[in-house]
Every structure is written in structure tokens, then in C-alpha cells.
Amino acid sequence: MTDLLGYLEIPLIQNMFAATVIACVLCGVIGTYVVVNRMVAVTGGIAHTTFGGVGFAYYLMSVFAVSWMTPMLGALLFSVVAAVVMVVCKRIDDLRDDTVIGSLWAVGMALGVVFMCYMDRSVLVPSSYESILFGNMLLIDSGKLYVMAIVSAAVLAVTLFFYRDLRILTFDPVHAKIAGINVTAMDLLLHVLIAVTCVMVANVVGIVMIMALMTIPAAVGNLFSKDMKGTMLLGTFYAVALSVLGLFLSLTMDTPPGATVVIVIGAVFVLMMIVRKAADRLG
Template structure:
């Protein structure tokens, strides 16, 4: 690759201000989503992440209507969704997965109705499908602030959250308030959803909240390494997806998620210890080593 082609591929897109803002947005969202996804994967909250990320839509639209920050509406409806799921599960024969499906689809549909009837100077459909290339300066500032708050909370409470994820019974036994830890994680999940939805939209937020942690989980058995691997993989996929969307003229948020999905697929197949093909290769090598030793 000569210098000119390198410049055309990597430098030329950054001559546009909207691409610089898009790059900053996607990297910020990728980092905060990836870090939180490590705990979501360990706790088994993939469905809950899906529920909260979709349920925040009506809250975001209502916040827009009354002139409040998106984060306020997202947090309110995030906790509302969790509360409704708990009520349905506790007061009926409906199991948790069904309760999650009922609540999040109903709230998401309510959000779509609000989007369709709310007059606005901006296209609220971008909240649903993402508008990575249309992020404004003020929106970027909000994204960075929310991401910084979320990351700070995750870093400061990482030991408590980790113990809660691995052994909530032990966490409770040593004096940690596991109920409040769960509530805190749900609040951070709602904030993170706001960060990501402005990049990839509500529909694809769950992918950014689950895929990085799942990918890292297949690459290491140590949680501290997961907290490094997941953001690294997520940022690499996000930047790659953004550049591909620019050169191929495709939807930016969707391309970011596609690259993350392809990355997971490669790890799922070829990871040295946990990959499907990787395990078979390792088993063949062990058999050969055993046969040669005999």
C-alpha cells in the first residue's frame, strides 16, 4: 500500500467534521458498552440488557417533548421496565423471560407510537435506527459526559460489581447490599443505552452491550483481562465499521455492529482454548504429541 492510498483510506475521511464527531462518538460508545458488557455477560443479563435498551425509547421521546435531557427519561423508563418485569413475574405464573419479552416489546412499541406522533425539528427515527454521521457537537458533549460518569462508577465499584456477578450470596454475607448493587448496574445500563442509542440506535444497542463481553469471555478466563480485551475489541470493530461504512456508503451504526458480529464469529471459531475449531486443533495436537511420545 503506497502513501497515497493510505491517505485516501484513513486520512481523507477525517477531513470532514461529521466524520470526526462520528469517530469520537463510536469510540466513546464502544468503550463504555464493552466495559459494562463484561458484567452483563457474567451475570446473565443479556435479556435484561435487551429489555432496558429498548424500554428507554419512550422515556427518551418524552424527555425530548418536555425539554429534559435524554438521560432522565431513559433512567426513569429503564427502572420502570425492570419494576414491571418484577411485578409480572412475582404476581403471575409468567416466567422471567416471558415477562421481559412482554414488557420491553410493549414499552418499545409505545415509544414507536410517540415517535410517530411527536412533531420535532429533528427526525426522532434516528433514535430508533441511529444517526452516527449526524451527531452534533452538543450531542457529542452529552455522550462523552454520560460515558465518563458511567465508566467512573464502574471503575470505582468494579470489585463490588464483580463479586456480585460471581457470587451474590457471598457478597451479601460480607455486608454488601446486593439489591442496591443490582439497581446501580441497571441505572448504569440505562445511561449506557443513551450513550449508544445516539450512535447505533435503540434497535442495535443490545449488540454493543453483549457482543464485546461475550467475545472477551471466549478469549480469557480472567475477569480483569476481560475488562481490557472487551473495549479493545469493541473499539477496533467500531472504527473498522465506521471506515467501511464511509468507503462502501452503507449505514454506519449497522456496519459497526456487523463488524462486531464478525469478530465474535471469528473468535467463536478460532479462539485457542474456547473456539470450536481451535479446540479441535488443540485436541489433534495433543493426540499427535501423545502418539509420538509412545
């Protein structure tokens, strides 16, 4: 226990905990829209496109010495473009949503691989393919943490402002249109909010495991809440509590923090499902 508390005095560990809490709050809120609107595949597509953005950023940084470009900025750029493309393609009759999602998913990853192939690989150190895909929380410095905090606060503020319209849109798009909501603009906003959230969460658990944090906490919230606000609050509490537990376990067992967090969140989700089913049977 003393050892664990001692860890908390290390700035990088503090950053790791702070970044995790920020990502979990975002996932509790934005993940609720993902789950109730069945947008898990959309989230997966956007999340994996960020790999292309990270590769693009490293390429610009190493080959053209573009100093202002960072992997997070590259990921933001690619994920937002992917979100816009998805919304635009929805309006093309001949294209199915899942075709667009699958294409963006694969092409985004492929672009990342190609960009990284052409870059000066020394820039990637101490990072690596593995840390981009599966996360490395020990790479979160104070600068990155501040950016995460500011961007996340902006995402939450926009979501709060448009909470009512986003809920009407995701519950009944036809009613949203009749009520005077600009359905296309609101749909685009929702996709962009998901895109930005994916990038923030990728800092914590990596690209591959974003979907766990984006879906499981909100799914748990939806199991035990009657309304949207309850789902968001419970999902956020679930994500924060179990992620912190997962981080402590990873420090104790010396396992990768992102993967440990995801396993803990997933395992407790299964338990919650069993509890819910048992409660339903008992009336």
C-alpha cells in the same frame, strides 16, 4: 486512502468516530457484566424501553415546548425507570423475570409509537423512526458528544469504585449477602449502569442494535481471557478496533455506519469462535 483521511477533517465525521470509541469503551466494561451474568435479555428489554423515552421527549418538546427536554434525556428517564421496575419485580414471587422483561420491552416500544403519533412530526426532522431504531451517527453534534463523554466517564468511575462488589454479586449472590453487601442496592446499581450504557450506545448504533455492542465484544473477551479485567480490556480493544474498521468500511462503501459496524463485529466474532474451537482441538 486520501479520500478517507479527508473525511476525518469533517467535524461530523470526527464526532462519529469519537462517539463510537466512547460507546465501545462503555460496552467493553458494562457489557462484560451483561455477558457473565447472563443479562442479555435484561439489556434488550431496557434498550427497547428507551424508544418510549425518545417518543415522550419529542412529544413534550413539540406539544408543550419543553425546551430542556431532549431525546437522550427522555431515553435515560425511561431506561432507568425500566431498570428499577425490573429489580423491584424480581422481589415479587409470582412474577417471572422474562415476563417482566418482555412486557417492558413491548410496552416501551408501544409508548414510543403512541407519543410520536401525537407529536408535531416536523420536530423529528432530520431524524426519523429509522435513525432512532438503527442509529444515525451523522446526527451526533458536539453538544451530544460532550454529554456522552461526561455521562460515560461517570458510569466508568462508578463501575470502578464498585468493581469488587459487582463481581462478587454476579459470581455468587449468596456470598455477597453474607459478606455484608446490600444485594438489592448493588443489583439496582448494575441495572441502572446497564440502562445508562444502553442510552449512550443507542446514539451510535440505534436502539435495535445495542445488544450487538453490549454482548459480542465481551463474549470475545471472555473467550480469550482468564479473568474479569482481561475480559473487559480485551472486549474494549475488540469493540474499538472493529468499530473503527467498520466506520472506515461504511465510508468507503457508502453503507449505514451503525449497521456496518455491527456486521463487522459479528463476522469477526464468528471467526474468533472458529479460531478458539480449533485451538482447543489442537490442545
